[in-house]
Amino acid sequence: MSSHFDRTAFIETIAVHFDLIPSELGTGSTFSGDGFDSLMLYELFDLFEELVGRPVAPGALEEVNGIDDLFAMYRDVTSTSHRT
Amino acid sequence: MKPATLNGATATQPPVNGIGPYPSGFRVGRRARLDPIEPHEYDLIARMEALPPTDILYRNMAMTPSPGAFVESLWHGVTVQFAIRPVAGGDLVGLVACYNSDFRHGHATIAAHIFDDFRGRGWPIEGVVLFVSYLFFGFSYRKLYADVIDLNLPTLRGEAGRLVREEGRLVDHYFVAGEHRDRITLAIHRDDWVRSRYWMAAAAEQR
Numbered sequence: 483m484s485s486h487f488d489r490t491a492f493i494e495t496i497a498v499h500f501d502l503i504p505s506e507l508g509t510g511s512t513f514s515g516d517g518f519d520s521l522m523l524y525e526l527f528d529l530f531e532e533l534v535g536r537p538v539a540p541g542a543l544e545e546v547n548g549i550d551d552l553f554a555m556y557r558d559v560t561s562t563s564h565r566t
Numbered sequence: 567m568k569p570a571t572l573n574g575a576t577a578t579q580p581p582v583n584g585i586g587p588y589p590s591g592f593r594v595g596r597r598a599r600l601d602p603i604e605p606h607e608y609d610l611i612a613r614m615e616a617l618p619p620t621d622i623l624y625r626n627m628a629m630t631p632s633p634g635a636f637v638e639s640l641w642h643g644v645t646v647q648f649a650i651r652p653v654a655g656g657d658l659v660g661l662v663a664c665y666n667s668d669f670r671h672g673h674a675t676i677a678a679h680i681f682d683d684f685r686g687r688g689w690p691i692e693g694v695v696l697f698v699s700y701l702f703f704g705f706s707y708r709k710l711y712a713d714v715i716d717l718n719l720p721t722l723r724g725e726a727g728r729l730v731r732e733e734g735r736l737v738d739h740y741f742v743a744g745e746h747r748d749r750i751t752l753a754i755h756r757d758d759w760v761r762s763r764y765w766m767a768a769a770a771e772q773r
Contacts, residue, residue: 499724499725500723500724501723501724502723513686514686517721518721519686519720519721520680520685520686520687520688520690520691520720521691521720521721521722521724521726521727522721522723522724522726522727523686523687523688523691524688524689524691524692524695524726525724525725525726525727526688526724527688527689537596543688543689544687544689
């Protein structure tokens with residue numbers, strides 16, 4: 483499932499998946515600041531790969547600090563996908 | 567039967583109650599793998615368990631057993647225990663253990679320790695997911711329990727979180743860091759797990 487989400491839709495998709503309130507996500511600069519623990523992060527990264535439509539290299543997501551970082555990576559990955 | 571899926575990959579799910587094919591990469595996921603613990607790693611494990619706050623929140627709960635007693639306690643009552651490593655190999659990033667197996671009634675207790683440097687990264691949790699599938703595939707457990715201090719209770723949201731049920735709470739059971747804390751017993755049911763995307767997911771991808 484590769485889509486063209488803007489930041490709002492991206493965050494809303496994640497929030498719905500975890501039964502969270504979208505307005506509460508993206509306010510922290512880190513995942514833990516947004517209430518993600520390890521179990522949720524594990525699932526979030528799987529969800530991310532579904533959103534971009536392909537696997538992400540192991541380790542790439544380790545440098546991602548929060549939802550906004552993740553959205554930036556989403557934009558990068560999907561724009562690369564569309565160019566190729 | 568619903569196919570096992572992960573990241574869009576699908577494969578035929580092995581029989582739940584029959585003998586299915588044993589996938590060669592069964593303990594290998596996309597980001598993490600399960601390997602035997604090497605004896606030379608006992609010192610590293612002891613050091614990781616001695617780091618605060620693990621020293622008071624995990625297995626030994628403020629006690630400092632002798633080196634010999636530490637290794638003995640590491641394996642006491644254990645049915646299966648693995649090191650979690652990065653999928654490419656290398657140093658262990660945590661441990662998973664299954665202990666107190668009750669084969670008459672079909673349950674056991676599991677524990678996971680993700681080392682401090684790797685906590686909050688997400689990917690080492692795949693080792694726990696692989697471990698649960700390994701146990702339900704290799705043993706006839708109906709349920710796997712996990713006893714946690716309320717301070718360690720994971721956020722049970724999302725698909726993975728919904729597979730974990732809170733089934734018991736002993737109020738003020740533990741004494742931790744100067745106060746009494748509840749012991750919470752979580753449970754993963756075989757029926758829930760084998761219907762989930764996490765059942766044999768990694769192995770399914772490799773076939």
